[in-house]
Amino acid sequence: xxxxxxxxxxxxxxxxxxxxxxxxxxxxxxxxxxxxxxxxxxxxxxxxxxxxxxxxxxxxxxxxxxxxxxxxxxxxxxxxxxxxxxxxxxxxxxxxxxxxxxxxxxxxxxxxxxxxxxxxxxxxxxxxxxxxxxxxxxxxxxxxxxxxxxxxxxxxxxxxxxxxxxxxxxxxxxxxxxxxxxxxxxxxxxxxxxxxxxxxxxxxxxxxxxxxxxxxxxxxxxxxxxxxxxxxxxxxxxxxxxxxxx
Amino acid sequence: xxxxxxxxxxxxxxxxxxxxxxxxxxxxxxxxxxxxxxxxxxxxxxxxxxxxxxxxxxxxxxxxxxxxxxxxxxxxxxxxxxxxxxxxxxxxxxxxxxxxxxxxxxxxxxxxxxxxxxxxxxxxxxxxxxxxxxxxxxxxxxxxxxxxxxxxxxxxxxxxxxxxxxxxxxxxxxxxxxxxxxxxxxxxxxxxxxxxxxxxxxxxxxxxxxxxxxxxxxxxxxxxxxxxxxxxxxxxxxxxxxxx
Numbered sequence: 001x002x003x004x005x006x007x008x009x010x011x012x013x014x015x016x017x018x019x020x021x022x023x024x025x026x027x028x029x030x031x032x033x034x035x036x037x038x039x040x041x042x043x044x045x046x047x048x049x050x051x052x053x054x055x056x057x058x059x060x061x062x063x064x065x066x067x068x069x070x071x072x073x074x075x076x077x078x079x080x081x082x083x084x085x086x087x088x089x090x091x092x093x094x095x096x097x098x099x100x101x102x103x104x105x106x107x108x109x110x111x112x113x114x115x116x117x118x119x120x121x122x123x124x125x126x127x128x129x130x131x132x133x134x135x136x137x138x139x140x141x142x143x144x145x146x147x148x149x150x151x152x153x154x155x156x157x158x159x160x161x162x163x164x165x166x167x168x169x170x171x172x173x174x175x176x177x178x179x180x181x182x183x184x185x186x187x188x189x190x191x192x193x194x195x196x197x198x199x200x201x202x203x204x205x206x207x208x209x210x211x212x213x214x215x216x217x218x219x220x221x222x223x224x225x226x227x228x229x230x231x232x233x234x235x236x237x238x239x240x241x242x243x244x245x246x
Numbered sequence: 247x248x249x250x251x252x253x254x255x256x257x258x259x260x261x262x263x264x265x266x267x268x269x270x271x272x273x274x275x276x277x278x279x280x281x282x283x284x285x286x287x288x289x290x291x292x293x294x295x296x297x298x299x300x301x302x303x304x305x306x307x308x309x310x311x312x313x314x315x316x317x318x319x320x321x322x323x324x325x326x327x328x329x330x331x332x333x334x335x336x337x338x339x340x341x342x343x344x345x346x347x348x349x350x351x352x353x354x355x356x357x358x359x360x361x362x363x364x365x366x367x368x369x370x371x372x373x374x375x376x377x378x379x380x381x382x383x384x385x386x387x388x389x390x391x392x393x394x395x396x397x398x399x400x401x402x403x404x405x406x407x408x409x410x411x412x413x414x415x416x417x418x419x420x421x422x423x424x425x426x427x428x429x430x431x432x433x434x435x436x437x438x439x440x441x442x443x444x445x446x447x448x449x450x451x452x453x454x455x456x457x458x459x460x461x462x463x464x465x466x467x468x469x470x471x472x473x474x475x476x477x478x479x480x481x482x483x484x485x486x487x488x489x490x
Contacts, residue, residue, distance in 0.1 A: 045329070048333040049332070049333055050329050050332050050333050050488065051488055052485075052488050070335045070336075070337065073333060073334065073335040074335045076333075078330075078333045080326065080329040080330060080333070081326075082326060084325055084326030084327045084329060084330055085325075085327065085330070086256070086260065086325075086327055087325065088260050088263040088264050089256070089259065089260065089263060093256075093259060093263075097252060097255070097256045098334070100248070100251075100252035100255070101249060101252050101253075101334045101335065101336060102334075102335070103248070129263070145330075
């Protein structure tokens, strides 16, 4: 469903994403892991067509994001990092705007709006402006926006960041409930999240793919301690890098 | 088309969702009135026309229109919503046009609300309403040109103050390019063709032509070209920013 080939992003002389290649298919929940600044968000921005890659290609549902941008974007739902929203709008106005852009109309539009509002418990805040909402509600409005058109591919950049434990639990349940027919990619640095929802984990550091495995197999490397595995892999990468420079 | 409409609606809704729209319209109308009646000496002139009113439009727009335009892209960058907008299935052209047209419609609403001055002059005398209509059209076209410049410059930055100041300066030079202040600097040495070229870029010259009641195709094309050029440049800037 998504094919990534040699994806690279350079800012000046600094390489943020370095020849990343992997494929993923429907039914997968792909956990995108890495320390801060590893290139997770930049990769997601390139996959969704916001940032233009320096090299390499991304195909989403057989549409190249560079040449068939709109066709690819139609199949995706995207929650950008920090869940940016139009603060002066109410969730209702905002979701109606998204419905317009996503081409939903008539009864399907009403039905989908009702469904996502119900699913993410947005009912009580529909007529409040977004800027007055708590962080948890804002994040849920961002998620509602991403799933409104029931996309085949869902890309969520740190979907549970800043949520309380109950809200985290709910978002993870939501992700699991949608995972059967969709491809879901989530980025996170919370390892328990990977164990809770992901069927596959990719670890990147300094823009390079280090590990591509199931969370279970990954944890088994250090006797079930995913934390330890993560530290070893990512810090190992940084120290070899430093040796290389030295 | 439906995408442009969706962006347009959202954008226009945003103007009225905050106090910005109301503050802007009130200030705009107050300044228009003050300029017309005091500086323009509307009554003392004793003429049944609106020249005292329209003469101040370019100068008022110089400061008020950049204030509408500055938020168009800078605010999207600042809040990060540009990432949302550009990953929705909308082309840059659709986004640029929808936003520009919303800002233009908003300015048009403010301009339309000056209608009491038109009622006043019709009550007091017997003006040529054809000339007044032409001047309104010219005024609206000039707003469009200011807005297109402002939208383009706003796309460069996430800082609205920078967008505002740079837009004022650029619009100011467009306004004055037909004036001795700018032309005298060239007329001594530059070939006449260049001087004429610079003079022909002036908003003021074209606006004054139209506001005299002469709707010349060349003046209309001029404003259409300015608007089109800057909107096109706007889409290019959006593309650059995605690639850098």
